Amino acid sequence: GAGVSQSPSNKVTEKGKDVELRCDPISGHTALYWYRQSLGQGLEFLIYFQGNSAPDKSGLPSDRFSAERTGGSVSTLTIQRTQQEDSAVYLCASSLGTSGGPGTQYFGPGTRLTVL
């Protein structure tokens, strides 16, 4: 399909380990967002990429979190030294990033991260 894909769909890791979550946006979408949803919480913005501009990292909760977007397409979210409070569903979204309105953001199915 032509939607946003994320991998893995589920990840169980031990506290202190590093994890990498991958997002493949819709082809042609210049904007890419990472959000997370913790149990019983709403979606929380993490980071935003738009074309070649510097990413907006204002939502990253700590310096253990980082993300990159290679070639303006695939993005990887890395969490170092995972903690139990990092357990959440991590959602990636992409949009055309047109000016004016926000542009509909299309979401992937998410990666459910469990830190034991």
Add this chain to the structure above:
Amino acid sequence: DQQVKQNSPSLSVQEGRISILNCDYTNSMFDYFLWYKKYPAEGPTFLISISSIKDKNEDGRFTVFLNKSAKHLSLHIVPSQPGDSAVYFCAASGAGNNRKLIWGLGTSLAVNP
């Protein structure tokens, strides 16, 4: 501090009746509002949006109303169908190049046959 609030965590309606989901916001700089629908184990799906320069937007069975003075918006679904049962999120976006969405906590809608 929640900038976007959905005060009803759940709502139950009868099939064929109207569903009204409410959302309040605190930031007057928001200029776009969106509703997303989410099924379990899936990502949110865009439903309908409204610009702050409008007070109503309609798409089929879905209508969003915006009251800027009250900083309140609502989503009306008429007639409600069992397939509409899902969690509905209200989200808001501010002006500028960064269109990150600020989300409410969601309202779980159950439409009973």
